[in-house]
Amino acid sequence: MAFKIIASQCTQCGACEFECPSGAIKFKGESYVVEPQKCTECQGEFDTQQCASVCPVPKTCVPA
Numbered sequence: 032m033a034f035k036i037i038a039s040q041c042t043q044c045g046a047c048e049f050e051c052p053s054g055a056i057k058f059k060g061e062s063y064v065v066e067p068q069k070c071t072e073c074q075g076e077f078d079t080q081q082c083a084s085v086c087p088v089p090k091t092c093v094p095a
């Protein structure tokens with residue numbers, strides 16, 4: 032399992048990239064994306080998914 036970013040809702044603020052403990056979020060093309068093979072859902076690091084926690088737009092970082 033991995034999280035994903037709903038590109039059409041993302042404001043490209045970059046907060047999630049900075050907070051991701053797995054380095055799974057990158058700016059690619061015209062939006063931020065989660066590399067699913069790198070996303071750990073923050074298991075073992077945080078109790079909540081950091082991208083979803085810091086994202087200012089509701090329901091933009093969601094389970095893929």
Ligand code: SF4
Pocket residue numbers: 033034050051052053054055056065069070071072073080081082083092
């Ligand atoms: S769930 Fe955690 S590991 Fe996955 S992209 Fe979000 S911050 Fe990174």
Ligand code: SF4
Pocket residue numbers: 036040041042043044045046047048063082085086087088091092
């Ligand atoms: S924190 Fe949310 S709005 Fe900001 S870049 Fe990440 S997905 Fe987009």
